[in-house]
Amino acid sequence: CVCADLAAAAVCCVSDPVLVPALHSAEILHLSGSCCSPIGHHHSEEFGKVNVLKKVPALKDGAFTLAESTAILLYLSRKYNTPDHWYPSDIQKRARVDEYLSWHHTNIRTNAPKTLWIKVLIPLFTGQKLPPEKLQEVMDELAISLKQFEEKFLQDKPFIVGSEISLADLVAIVELMQPVGADCNIFEGWPKLVAWRSQVEEAVRKELFQGAHERILNAQDLRKVQIDPQMKKEMKPLLLKMLK
Amino acid sequence: MVVELFLDLLSQPCRALFIFAKKNNIPFVFKHVELLKGHHHSEEFGKVNVLKKVPALKDGAFTLAESIAILLYLSRKFNTPDHWYPSDLQKRAQVDEYLSWQHATIREKGCKIFITKVLVPLAGQPFSPETLEEAVEELNSALKQFEEKFLQDKPFIVGNEISLADLVAIVELMQPIGVGCDIFEDRPKLSEWRNRVEEAVGKELFQEAHEIILNIKELSNLQIDPQLKEHLAPVLRKMMK
Numbered sequence: 020c021v022c023a024d025l026a027a028a029a030v031c032c033v034s035d036p037v038l039v040p041a042l043h044s045a046e047i048l049h050l051s052g053s054c055c056s057p058i059g060h061h062h063s064e065e066f067g068k069v070n071v072l073k074k075v076p077a078l079k080d081g082a083f084t085l086a087e088s089t090a091i092l093l094y095l096s097r098k099y100n101t102p103d104h105w106y107p108s109d110i111q112k113r114a115r116v117d118e119y120l121s122w123h124h125t126n127i128r129t130n131a132p133k134t135l136w137i138k139v140l141i142p143l144f145t146g147q148k149l150p151p152e153k154l155q156e157v158m159d160e161l162a163i164s165l166k167q168f169e170e171k172f173l174q175d176k177p178f179i180v181g182s183e184i185s186l187a188d189l190v191a192i193v194e195l196m197q198p199v200g201a202d203c204n205i206f207e208g209w210p211k212l213v214a215w216r217s218q219v220e221e222a223v224r225k226e227l228f229q230g231a232h233e234r235i236l237n238a239q240d241l242r243k244v245q246i247d248p249q250m251k252k253e254m255k256p257l258l259l260k261m262l263k
Numbered sequence: 264m265v266v267e268l269f270l271d272l273l274s275q276p277c278r279a280l281f282i283f284a285k286k287n288n289i290p291f292v293f294k295h296v297e298l299l300k301g302h303h304h305s306e307e308f309g310k311v312n313v314l315k316k317v318p319a320l321k322d323g324a325f326t327l328a329e330s331i332a333i334l335l336y337l338s339r340k341f342n343t344p345d346h347w348y349p350s351d352l353q354k355r356a357q358v359d360e361y362l363s364w365q366h367a368t369i370r371e372k373g374c375k376i377f378i379t380k381v382l383v384p385l386a387g388q389p390f391s392p393e394t395l396e397e398a399v400e401e402l403n404s405a406l407k408q409f410e411e412k413f414l415q416d417k418p419f420i421v422g423n424e425i426s427l428a429d430l431v432a433i434v435e436l437m438q439p440i441g442v443g444c445d446i447f448e449d450r451p452k453l454s455e456w457r458n459r460v461e462e463a464v465g466k467e468l469f470q471e472a473h474e475i476i477l478n479i480k481e482l483s484n485l486q487i488d489p490q491l492k493e494h495l496a497p498v499l500r501k502m503m504k
Contacts, residue, residue, distance in 0.1 A: 071412050072364070083353050086412075090359035097352055110339045111325055117332035122314070124366035171313050171328075 062250065089120050092186050104183035115180045119172050119187035127168065127194050130161040131205070134198035139238050141258050144251055154203075161198070161205060169211050177218050184222035192219045193231070200235035266337070269294045269311055269319040271303075273479075275373070276330030277318045278434040278472045283334055283427075285468055287343045294321075299385075301491035331362050334427050346424035357421045361413050361428035365435065369409060372402035373435045375502075380442040381479065383503060385487045386495045394503050399444060410452055418459055425463035433460045434472075441476035 060066060061073050070077035070086045078085040078094065085091055096106050107113050137154050141147070168191070172179050179187040195216070198205045206213050220228045268284060268291045270277040284291050296302045296317050303315050312319035312328045320327040320336065327333055338348050349355050375398040384390050409432070413420050420428040436457070439446050447454045461469045479485070487495075 072408060085356050085360060087360045087363040089363040090356050093359050094352060094356040097355075110336060113339070114327050114332050114336040117335050118327060118329045120363075121329035121331040121366070124363070125371070129367070167314060 062253075089186075089190070092190070096186070105186050105189075107180065107185065112180050112185075116185050116187045119179050120190060122172075123187075123190055123194070126164040127161075127191060130157060130164055131194045131197050133157045134161070134203045134205075135201040135235075135238065136258075138201040138203070139241055143242060143244070144246060144254050144258055158203065158205075165205065165209060165212065169209070173211060173215055177215070178222075184219060188215075188219050189223070192216060196232050196235060200232070200238040202238075264323045266291045267294050267321040268292070268333075269296045269308065269317055269321070271296050271298045271317050272472060272475045273298055274317050275370070275434040275438050276431075278437070278476075279330055279427075279430050280318050280333055280337075282434070282464055282468055282472050283343075283347070283430060284337060286464060287337075287341060287347075289337055289341050289343075299485065299487050299491070301488035301494075304491065304494070331427075331431070334431075338427070347427050347430075349421065349426065354421050354426075358426050358428045361420055362431060364413075365431060368405040369402070369432060369435050372398055372405050373438045376402060376439045376444055377442055378499070378502065380444075381485075382495070383499050385485060386492050386499055388496065388499050388503070391503050402439065402444075402446065406446060406450070406453065410450070414452065414456055419456070419463075425460060429456075429460050430464070433457060433464075437473055437476060441473075441479050443480065 061070075061075055066077075067073055069079050069084050072086050074086060076086075076088050076091060078091045080094075080098075085094060093106065095101070106116055134154065134157055137149050137157060141149060172187070172191075176182070178184050179191070195205060195212075206216060266289070268280055270281060270293060272278055272281060281293075283289075296308055296319075298317065302308060303317055308319075309315060311321050311326050314328050316328060318328075318330050318333060320333045322336075322340075327336060335348065337343070348358055376395065379391065379395045379398055413428070413432075417423075419425050420432065436446060436453075447457060
């Protein structure tokens with residue numbers, strides 16, 4: 020979905036070749052085959068029955084529907100008994116994952132997506148380009164979050180919770196790829212983050228990682244997309260507010 | 264070694280922890296971190312939580328930030344009753360769903376009201392009625408979603424019993440109450456839910472946890488540490504833009 024909720028990519032990455040068919044049959048909407056292609060599809064009546072909050076990702080498992088990527092990731096990890104490192108059973112390691120997942124919402128997730136909004140999406144919707152100060156403001160805020168990420172969550176470990184990848188790393192990496200898609204190389208000048216990113220890509224497997232990020236890494240193509248005029252009208256006041 | 268909880272009951276997530284620990288008879292040492300005195304910026308507290316925020320937990324050498332992580336850790340370590348974080352996969356997912364959603368909605372907007380009405384004037388910044396109006400409008404929007412999506416016609420967010428979701432929600436909604444925004448007025452469903460949550464927690468414990476926030480207006484000589492004031496000024500200016 021062009022509203023580019025990259026949390027959708029995170030759910031995709033958790034699946035391995037055994038899980039993917041299971042996910043297909045569970046009709047998980049984010050999977051590219053059935054992903055909403057016309058922009059604004061998340062506002063459709065049909066999708067509203069899956070998630071009344073009208074956001075992606077969403078899950079439908081029989082009659083059970085679920086929103087919020089963190090909840091969906093945890094649900095899948097439990098239902099499909101995924102390897103322990105994703106959400107360790109050791110209560111202190113598990114607490115570290117929970118700690119990151121909680122902090123993430125109002126720090127990395129608040130700032131990183133704004134880069135794509137400012138550079139690509141807002142101009143696409145409003146026809147207006149934004150002054151460079153706007154982007155600089157966002158980058159400065161993001162830098163604060165990145166510093167905390169390195170100092171508190173990553174430190175000198177290969178992954179957030181030690182020596183193996185967990186849901187924390189997954190949720191973090193997809194969010195940080197958003198600015199990269201907007202041509203903001205946030206990894207520049209952060210060697211520890213660069214090293215961590217490589218580790219995460221390896222752990223996820225490069226091919227799957229690339230596949231999940233193909234759309235966002237070709238965000239310039241988004242500029243050519245036609246937006247539903249109704250949606251353009253609806254979004255305009257919201258976007259102008261974001262700009263304030 | 265007894266668990267240490269670093270709290271200031273002025274803070275919503277601290278209240279959730281306080282209530283949860285007391286309700287479940289979890290032994291803990293209450294370490295008071297006075298926010299208005301800037302204690303959270305002390306070097307000593309920085310060793311417990313480098314993010315300099317409350318609540319925080321210290322369990323021997325293990326330190327932990329983020330109230331949700333702490334609530335879950337305590338529920339596991341002390342094996343609290345199932346209804347708080349149900350073992351049923353789908354019910355548990357519904358608790359996770361609320362806990363995730365609330366960060367950028369109920370929590371953020373509730374905080375904004377408190378900051379605009381109390382913190383900004385305390386820090387010597389000009390009060391902005393437009394910002395307050397906007398914050399109230401945004402909270403109203405979030406409350407509508409709360410009622411329609413999370414509560415619906417159920418007694419609690421996840422069915423028949425109180426869970427971490429209700430606890431985390433109620434403490435956030437008491438913040439605007441404390442500063443004179445009665446968000447329960449004209450919302451009968453929400454009011455009834457609040458009463459049920461108070462009953463489930465125990466009225467005495469609920470009142471104890473909320474004493475500070477509910478009497479904040481009376482604290483007319485509320486003073487803020489001058490160093491904190493200085494630190495807050497640019498942060499608040501940016502928030503109020």
